[in-house]
Amino acid sequence: MARAPEVIARRLLEGIVPQNLLALYLQLLKTGSCPLQEAAQRLGGIQNVEALVAANMAHCEESDRDGIWWVAASSVDVVLQHGLATLAHEAVADHERLLIGQQRMSQALLDAESTTAPAIEQLVRIVTDADETDALTETLMRSAQRDWLTLDLHESDDFALTPVEDASPAWSSTGAKMKAIYEAKNAETQARRAGLQSIVDCGGEVRLLSKVSMGMKIADEAAALIPLTFSTSSSTLLIQSSVIVGALREYFELLWDRAVPFAAPVCDAEGISHEQLTILRLLVLGLTDEAVSEQVGMSVTTVRRRIASIRDGFGVKTRFQIGAEAVHRGLVD
The missing domain is CATH 3.30.870.10 (Endonuclease Chain A)
Incomplete structure (x- = not known):
């Protein structure tokens, strides 16, 4: 029996997008495409519709026939990709703030005329x-x-x-x-x-x-x-x-x-062998097939066959989708 779209969406998006937006998105996904005013009523106000649109979790289109604006939920894969990209940007921003703080602290020490230098030097x-x-x-x-x-x-x-x-x-x-x-x-x-x-x-x-x-x-x-x-x-x-x-x-x-x-323990999660899991985690890190081959002690051809097997097992087509699926199966962080 096929699972409802909102069930699949919850499994893929929970923990990736903010919980308040996920709840609104699931409600809109269950409702389906509807006029803007109806969507605003169902979602608790026009501001909630605007929040979904701003997060690329919904889109509005004007009907050519009657000029009414309609709202529809974005596809789950689009929301997932945008959510992962947002998390990546946040991680980079956190890192950059730390580096800026480090540089400012170092510069304060280098400034011999600074009145705060003695206190900092302690x-x-x-x-x-x-x-x-x-x-x-x-x-x-x-x-x-x-x-x-x-x-x-x-x-x-x-x-x-x-x-x-x-x-x-x-x-x-x-x-x-x-x-x-x-x-x-x-x-x-x-x-x-x-x-x-x-x-x-x-x-x-x-x-x-x-x-x-x-x-x-x-x-x-x-x-x-x-x-x-x-x-x-x-x-x-x-x-x-x-x-x-x-x-x-x-x-x-x-x-x-x-x-x-590194050198992860044997794991049989989700039917994935230890060998496949090792390759999967190295793949998500962005290593080339050649580098993965060196790490696991296999030929490049064998590594590529293993990657194809993982891709087929996940039912996806691209390496990006392999990574996204691995994250949401809990196989990688």
Whole structure:
């Protein structure tokens, strides 16, 4: 028995679009196309119709026959794509605000004439010596009692420590929990994959993001190290403000929830094999077929066959639709 459109829409859109708009959209979807005035009455006012139209969840058209404006719900796939795009823009905006705040804080420290510099320096200072940065990193790593969090840039970044160094017993000797997020490019070569695996082998957790725009290392709620992304030197910020470190931890956890586990455990969710799930998660990260092939140890031809099998199993036609379906099946974050 075919499910009602509003049932399918709820399954696909819940948690993606705001709940108040979803309720209005489902009501309009169930009602079907109707005159504007009737839609306004059914949805509790013209402002609710305008809200749906502004969110691309509905559209209005004037009838050529009688000049009456009609309202209809947008197709579910259009609403889903717009909702995912909105979430992506919000994530970028959050990230940009964090970077702007970091740059402003750094600039305040660089301004020797600033009357606020002495107060700021008690909480944040710039470390310009690479050896001192390394020593601070080692000290913080060994002092972490609960968490040692790493957000790492691509391997070419000067600030990024190699995974092998991060996986040393220093952070584990105190019983701290290691959580590291790396850019997905770090999984494209055998040497880098071995480095990531070494963290996992030492009891740490590793996740991958398609793009990492800044680096940072956090020890508990006590301190954090962040590279000065706008500086040509290897300068680093040492942050000891509990408020700032707390905000950085919140940002890390936000990214952690969206990242894909490296060397994910065996899973048979939704009838998807562990092999298919691994390929699916790498695919959603934006890795090429060649990079996925390197990661899973299969030929490119075999990887493409597996992707085609996933696509057919989901009943979709494009890679974008594979990703959207995977999100709403709960297979990826």
